[in-house]
Amino acid sequence: MREPLVAPSILSADFARLADEVGRIAAADWVHVDVMDGHFVPNLTIGPPVVEAVAAASPLPVDCHLMVADVDRWAVRYAEAGAWGVTIHAEASAAPVRTARELRAAGARAGVALRPATPFEPFADLLPEFDMVLVMSVEPGFGGQEFLDVVLPKLRRVRRAVDDVDLDVRVQVDGGVSESTIARCAEAGADVFVAGSAVYGAEDATAAIGRLRALATEHAHR
Ligand code: DX5
Ligand code: ZN
Helix, strand or coil, X not given: CXXXXXXXXXXXXXXXXXXXXXXXXXXXXXXXXXXEECCCCCCECCCHHHHHHHHHHCCCCEEEEEECCCHXXXXXXXXXXXXXXXXXXXXXXCCHHHHXXXXXXXXXXXXXXXXXXXXXXXXXXXXXXXXXEEEECCCCCCCCCCCCHHHHHHHHHHHHHHHHHCCCCEEEEECCCCCCCHHHHHHHCCCEEEEXXXXXXXXXXXXXXXXXXXXXXXXXCC
16 A cells, blocks of 8 residues: 545635645645536536646646546647646546547546446456546535545445556545545545545645545555
C-alpha cells in the first residue's frame, strides 16, 4: 500500500479567485478538477481553457475528473491543456482502452471512473491500461452530498483486483469524503481521497488536509 494522497476538489472553491484558491491547498498532493458538461451530469462547470489556467497557476499536479458525455472525443484535450491525470467515466466511454492509450500517448495518466451503480468487474482485465480507478461515493454532479456507504464493498473489490495484478494503479474515492467518512474509505482500500467541501468549507484548509491525511494513514488498508 502506498502513502495516501489528498486531492481537494476545487468544485467547492470560489471560482472568481481560482489561483488563490489553488494556493490555499498547497499542503495537498493533487488538485482535483471536476469537469461537468450539463449532459452526463445535470451541472456545468469548466472546460479546457480554465483547466489550462489552473494547471499554469497550480504547484500541484492537476487531477482532471471528466463528467462529460462522449468522453472519447474530449479526453485528450484535457491532457493537452496540462492535466497531469485525466479520468474518464466508464459509462460515457465507448472505447475506454483506446482513449486511455491516447491519454498516455499525450503524456497524461489515465483513470477510469465508476458511478455508484456501475460494476467494476468488466474493467478488471483492463487494469494494465489505467493508472487509477475512481470509485464514486455519491452520484456525480454536485459537491456537498452525503457519502454512500453502499460503495464500500466495490472499493474493497477494486483494491483486491489492483493488489492481484501488482501494477502501479491508484484507487481513488470521490464524494462525501470527510473526517467522519475517510477512515472507512481507507480501510476498504482507497489510497487517493478527493475532498471538496471538507477542505474548502474548512476555516483552515491546511489543517483540514493534515487531519484527512493523518486519518487515512492511520486507517490504511493492509
Ligand atoms: C462530484 C465531484 C466531486 C465533488 C466532491 O460529482 O466529482 O469531486 O466535488 O465534493 P464533496 O467532497 O463535497 O462531496
Ligand atoms: Zn470529482
